[in-house]
Amino acid sequence: MFGEESEQSDLYSVSRVTHIIYRPDNLSLAAIKILGMQYQFRDIEKKWKKIWEENHTYRVNNDFSRPKCYVLDMFPYPSGAGLHVGHPLGYIASDIYARYKRLKGFNVLHPMGFDAFGLPAEQYAIETGQHPAVTTEKNIARYREQLDNIGFSFDWERSVKTSDASYYRWTQWIFLQLYNAWYNPVNQKAEPIQTLRDQLGAEATEVELMKYRLAYRAESYVNWCEALGTVLANDEVVNGVSERGGHPVEKKLLSQWFLRITAFADRLLTGLETVDFPESLKEMQRNWIGKSEGAEVLFSLKEKTETLSAIKVYTTRPDTIFGVSFMVLAPEHEWVAQITTPAQREEVQAYQHMVSSRSERDRMAETKNVSGCFTGAYAIHPFTGVEIPIWIADYVLMGYGTGAIMAVPAGDARDYALATKFQLPIPAIFEGKDISEKPYEEKDIRYCDSDFLNGMNYAEGVSRILTEIERRTLGTRKVNYRMRDAGFSRQRYWGEPFPVLYSSDGQPQALSESELPLELPYLESYSAGPNGKGPLANAIDWGKVSKEGQMFTRETDTMPGYAGSSWYYLRYMDPQNQDEFCARSVSDYWKQVDVYVGGAEHAVGHLLYSRMWCKALYDLGYIGFDEPYRKLINQGMIQGNSRLVYRIQGTNTFVSQGLKQNYQTDTLYTEYSFCNGYELDVEKFKQWKSEYRDAEFVLENGKYICGGFVEKMSKRLFNVVNPDDIIAQYGADTFRMYEMFLGPLEVSKPWDTNGIEGVHRFLKKLWRLYADETQGLCIQDEEPTQDEYKILHKCIRKIEQDTESFSMNTAVSQFMITVNELTALQCHKRKVLAPLAILLAAYAPHISEELWQLCEQEGSVLNAAFPVFDEQYVRENAFTYPIAVNGKTRTEFSFALDAEVADIEQQVLGMELVQKWMEGKPLKKMIFIKGKMINLVV
């Protein structure tokens, strides 16, 4: 029987954590009691903040003897707007998890830093007219202050800023490693460029090597954004406009640095199977990588030219080759000029001009209408020998496959559309499928009019045709990826300078490691340089370097925002290291990030790039793992709850929402903070803006009721809620618990200030279990009853389960239930309340510490161990009623804890009834809940 062995102390005093986080030598217990017997959250939080800071409570040691846990948040851009209540949501969840794991005895790495380089910081600096270095520092200070308010357990001594030279020195260093490496397709890994030199022999030129380097320079069409004056990566362009600011983006041919991420495409794909990411995010990455398997097939030209004898197409449906009735090239394809007949030249050029003059956006909008133009040239079908006209059309993209396709109108919607529009033949090749209205794109087919494929199904057809194509050397199997190499140059000031020099002939030359960091020069003006160059081009002196008697110029572009964030999780492990980006022995200890919490918007940007960097560093032997994040959680957004008022047109009179249909009104935004729910505080509103000072109001039931809806939290919409205000009013502990209570972490939900009262009330109620407002401490030393232990253990189990699974919302509910139950029993017993204080440590750390002291426990709650859930007790009290044991039972001991004592008589009665009903069939097991039969196993 539980409770008789006097082992209760083990429930909470097991100190498996060896290092002492805090010992309150400097505080007498008497002094603590005087703090007041009301829940004085301001004093409590101030006090513990100070103690934690003075004692470096959250300092993390690289103590290799202990099991590790790495809990990471996506670090923020320190923007000028500061934090709103939505930003810390994920941080709170990860902090709870980190604190919980610490109580469980893990050495927990839980750092925070700042992604200080990049476009947003520079744009903000431009807007405010200050130097980015200044605004960044200022913004960071503000972020830091706001974050500290919330009571996070970050080890700030490990903090990184991507814009610090001591940090970007290593960003540049990794860039050089990528530059000095290539992807060996035979070994399927990145290797030092030397192994390529060995293969190519002594005559390998720099130009040739550049075609293999993982960081390489090439001339290519890139996304050029005129308004931002810079190149953007594919993931920074959304629907044809820039992600930042929504400016138009066009294709421009430029010489740029790229990362050869495509070399890792297959591993980025297969690696997804080894990590615990949300399925939707994995799917996004799979789509972005866009692997497709097919074949490249050669179609000889009828009229061969000097340089071109055949058109190479890429297809994923080689099985439909007998349905080819024409071919299509991308309009900008270099072959077009070579094959176009004189008769068609004018028409083709007009079409090419039309296509190239359209913006990305126009082109996207035009997806419904097909257009195209005949080149006059013909190819020969490799199997039938039939002549096939060659067209150009803009639905064929230069950047994918070979930029040329074989058109099968019977099986492809776009080919079908073009064929219909220009009355090209649509050969039927699928038995019994009607293609008079639309093509047939499904794969449940049998072929007809397809020579040796006739009668086969899809699987047989594909296999046969591929064999045949390769046997006749008409082409090869080919895997294609939609993903492109990542543009790595930005014509910007606020980023990492490239550690390269250019000789007079334009050849890049890497700086040596001893020359790092190449510091970003301080510029007075960071406006764009000449000829579409970045601001660094204005730093004339900086840009010229004399070395060993030769003149060099520096790269004036900088690295993109994602450079620094691609490896920061490694720097946290060993942030002070002057000699390496991270010592191998240290990264071998911390290894992967165990839990990474952040927004889904980084799905195809940061998360792909950092996975690629990780793989490259792994291949080159710098780290011992090739996936950076073991588990990823996407927290939802907290949305704004906008409030609207209705002004009668042409007046300064505002009418309550319920009455507005009687008037002609304009709808205006008002501050969310002026409202209690939907009720407007009229006085606050009047004082808001001078134009409202004399405003009048038409009320309903004496109240002004606002309209409202949910949208993005933004200053512009007056729906921003600052965590500082909430914390000033309710305290950090209430704020933390409320954000968790709002709903599941992954789900987006609107902020609602009203609901916070309930959580605050809970903490006050909790406090009253320990201390009475009038009579002071009320903790008792009596032995708890069985019921009281039940309540505690139910809570231990639930908090443990919920915290492990990031279901913080139900964990908070459980705390409320527990406190309600203990209050009802008027339980003030130390042996229940002390472990309860520990259970709360992860969620509401300040009050947890305070309550622990009220229990007159030595040391810090953060040094205690998580209470142990007593399985034995629960097993012995299971209320299942086995008739016979056979196989699986649905009843676990977990259910039994909640059950009231089952009424045995009722069970026996139920059993008799069931046996009657079963008419003698063998009954092996019955399962009861509270005396009611609910399941039998037969």
Add this chain to the structure above:
RNA sequence: GCGGGCGUGGCGAAAUUGGUAGACGUGCUAGACUUAGGAUCUAGUGCUUAACGGCGUGGGGGUUCGAGUCCCUCCGCCCGCACCA
């Protein structure tokens, strides 16, 4: 169009993963204590019915002793991708 996810009270949401649907919190309604209360406490609160009861997890169908949960189908919403051959 393709892919992923979702649909439960006035609202945010629970539901031991197939086992008493709506825990917990808000909101609302009473009441207690109060000079007062935006403090605190107690009770009630899915719909319907005077009551017994009946009906309830987007609609319809199915599997099962039993379905919010599994299957089929329709409807609605959200997110991602979108001429990728």
